[in-house]
Amino acid sequence: MVTNNEFNVVRDLDIKIPMRDGINLAADIYRPDAPGKFPVLINRGPYGKNSYASDPDHSLWFFPKHGYIVISQDCRGRFDSEGDYNPLFQEMADGYDTIDWISKQPWCDGNIGTTGQSYLGATQYTLACNPISHPNLKCMAPVSASSSFHDSWVYHTGGALEWGWMVPYAIHKGLNNLQRAGKDHLLSEFESLLLETDNFARPLKDEWYNHLPLRDWIEKLQDVAPYLTEYFDNELDGPYWWDINLNKNASSVKVPMMHIGAWYDIFLEGCLNGFQSLSCDGGSSLAQDNQKLIVGPWAHIRPFTQPTTKGAGDIDFGPDSPIELHQHLLDWFDYWMKQKDTGIKEKPPVLIFVMGKNKWRYENEWPLKRTQYTKFHFHSNGRANSRHGDGSLSLIPPQDEPLDSYIYDPKNPVPTRGGNTLIIPHGVFDQRPIEDRNDMLIYTSEPLVKDLEVTGPISVKLFASTTADDTDFTAKLVDVHPNEYAQNIQDGIIRSRFRTSRKFPSRIYPDQIYEYTIDLWSTSHVFLKGHSIRVEISSSNFPRFDRNPNTLSKLGADSQMLSAKQDIFHSNQYPSHILLPVIST
Numbered sequence: 001m002v003t004n005n006e007f008n009v010v011r012d013l014d015i016k017i018p019m020r021d022g023i024n025l026a027a028d029i030y031r032p033d034a035p036g037k038f039p040v041l042i043n044r045g046p047y048g049k050n051s052y053a054s055d056p057d058h059s060l061w062f063f064p065k066h067g068y069i070v071i072s073q074d075c076r077g078r079f080d081s082e083g084d085y086n087p088l089f090q091e092m093a094d095g096y097d098t099i100d101w102i103s104k105q106p107w108c109d110g111n112i113g114t115t116g117q118s119y120l121g122a123t124q125y126t127l128a129c130n131p132i133s134h135p136n137l138k139c140m141a142p143v144s145a146s147s148s149f150h151d152s153w154v155y156h157t158g159g160a161l162e163w164g165w166m167v168p169y170a171i172h173k174g175l176n177n178l179q180r181a182g183k184d185h186l187l188s189e190f191e192s193l194l195l196e197t198d199n200f201a202r203p204l205k206d207e208w209y210n211h212l213p214l215r216d217w218i219e220k221l222q223d224v225a226p227y228l229t230e231y232f233d234n235e236l237d238g239p240y241w242w243d244i245n246l247n248k249n250a251s252s253v254k255v256p257m258m259h260i261g262a263w264y265d266i267f268l269e270g271c272l273n274g275f276q277s278l279s280c281d282g283g284s285s286l287a288q289d290n291q292k293l294i295v296g297p298w299a300h301i302r303p304f305t306q307p308t309t310k311g312a313g314d315i316d317f318g319p320d321s322p323i324e325l326h327q328h329l330l331d332w333f334d335y336w337m338k339q340k341d342t343g344i345k346e347k348p349p350v351l352i353f354v355m356g357k358n359k360w361r362y363e364n365e366w367p368l369k370r371t372q373y374t375k376f377h378f379h380s381n382g383r384a385n386s387r388h389g390d391g392s393l394s395l396i397p398p399q400d401e402p403l404d405s406y407i408y409d410p411k412n413p414v415p416t417r418g419g420n421t422l423i424i425p426h427g428v429f430d431q432r433p434i435e436d437r438n439d440m441l442i443y444t445s446e447p448l449v450k451d452l453e454v455t456g457p458i459s460v461k462l463f464a465s466t467t468a469d470d471t472d473f474t475a476k477l478v479d480v481h482p483n484e485y486a487q488n489i490q491d492g493i494i495r496s497r498f499r500t501s502r503k504f505p506s507r508i509y510p511d512q513i514y515e516y517t518i519d520l521w522s523t524s525h526v527f528l529k530g531h532s533i534r535v536e537i538s539s540s541n542f543p544r545f546d547r548n549p550n551t552l553s554k555l556g557a558d559s560q561m562l563s564a565k566q567d568i569f570h571s572n573q574y575p576s577h578i579l580l581p582v583i584s585t
Helices: 057-065 091-103 119-128 163-180 184-191 216-220 230-231 268-281 325-340
Strands: 009-018 024-032 036-047 069-074 108-119 139-143 257-262 291-296 352-355 359-363 372-379 393-395 403-406 440-444 451-467 471-482 486-495 515-528 531-539 564-569 578-582
Touching: 009 057, 009 091, 009 515, 024 057, 024 091, 024 268, 036 057, 036 091, 036 119, 036 325, 057 069, 057 108, 057 325, 069 091, 091 108, 091 119, 108 119, 108 325, 119 139, 119 359, 139 325, 163 230, 216 230, 257 268, 268 515, 352 451, 352 515, 372 440, 372 531, 393 440, 393 515, 393 531, 451 471, 451 486, 451 531, 471 515, 471 578
Parallel strands: 036 069, 036 108, 108 139, 139 257, 257 291, 291 352
Antiparallel strands: 009 024, 024 069, 352 359, 372 393, 372 578, 403 564, 440 531, 451 515, 451 564, 451 578, 471 486, 471 531, 486 515
8 A cells, every 4th residue: 555645735726838839738736735846747638637636546636645746737629728629649749848848847856757547648658759858758657548549549450440439439528629619509419429328438329330321420520529530531551640659659769658558458559569669669778678567457447446346347357456556656756756766677577467367477578488379270160150150279270171151241240249449338248149140150169178378469360251342350369168158358350451551451352262360469368277268250340340331432431231251261271270379387
């Protein structure tokens, strides 16, 4: 537990911080009730600078008690700040100007850091992309954030649109845009599109998730999210996205950074890639040698310091799963900003929670050097459809086996059931309710005779053909418990035209066999003795990802959808398999 709180906390409200173009951004300043200079932490977000003030455990109150000033700032165009809101792209310059202003204040001791989760982590990753690092920026600590907004924010590494959260999230934030524009009369219209739930941001009603064409949303949301037009028009990974891609701008980063993520977080891959990019290609030895990574068994929204937690969804990951994240962050900031010996330098750089065993473990790198990448091959007699079919999974390569087929009908997609998403229910859910569908191929191993640890990046190599001009293939890794509960571990998708490049699409032709690599991101999970490994193959995961209409039309332009026959091959010539990062114990 955190002890020895030193200071009472006072607030200075609605301080205007000037930007280089004359726009003023509003901030509340939380500071120790004591004279003198202090190190400063910046918390920049779009949700209202005072929206966290009622939480006594929030970092706004925690860090000032320990001798830090915390700046809670509304992003440009949000709540009390001036200007127009253009998510993500404005944060690099505004973050730099905020640091520059703080560094000139009489209460700043010259040491400035950043903190915050989700979009408040994204403002840190974009700030870090500045070609010139501010000399007073000493360290950063993004939590649950994407380091590539093309790959794990608007789109997914496989090319599909992150549909399940994109529009409801835009509406959620856009309500403030309406209020700022004096269009309060439109609030009820947009709120009527959303489900009535207690979520931080509410999902769309089903009829609106299903609405076609998707581009109707661009016109409908002009008042709340005009930026969606650019998002749709920049489906390809190109220069539009690169200035705020931390992984492409790693050489600009000169400071230590602690990356914090979760195995069921929508931005997991952004966190892992950010750590790897800066460890390998950071712009100084200080940056390369001082990256830290913490990954827990949670989903997205702040479960870290709860005394008890179920982690994410159905599964209780045990009493060790909560973490005193504030203490880890305090040790981090105290070392870099107060030059205290907190012991953090002596600890290995990676701390991961190993699910299944439900224990935290330190590692020296990510991915782990001792990984044994192991192929588990698909097998069947041509009837792997549903969990009641004859699909199997084993270490033995396939020989001459019949192919498996299913019909993908985008008008009746496989529904999302948990996983690494946001707003719609996320985390762990029993997959059996959807595994009875015949448009899913299920490959399951025999029960394991001993524990099998899988820690690291996962991928599926799929050999497939389709009758469509373009289509999707999905894959999901599942842990089947002895009681048949089917626990989702990780999943992924590949849009066929992006099978070789996200920048240069390449069309497919009907009935030709192509090789696909489906990125299932990463995990750390032990399949326990008596459990089975399962892989699901299908062509949709909706509404998390937009449905592929099986055409080559412009993204979101189709109002009609076509069915397609999908053939999956597993033979000596076409050895479809999942590649698991096995760790010897």
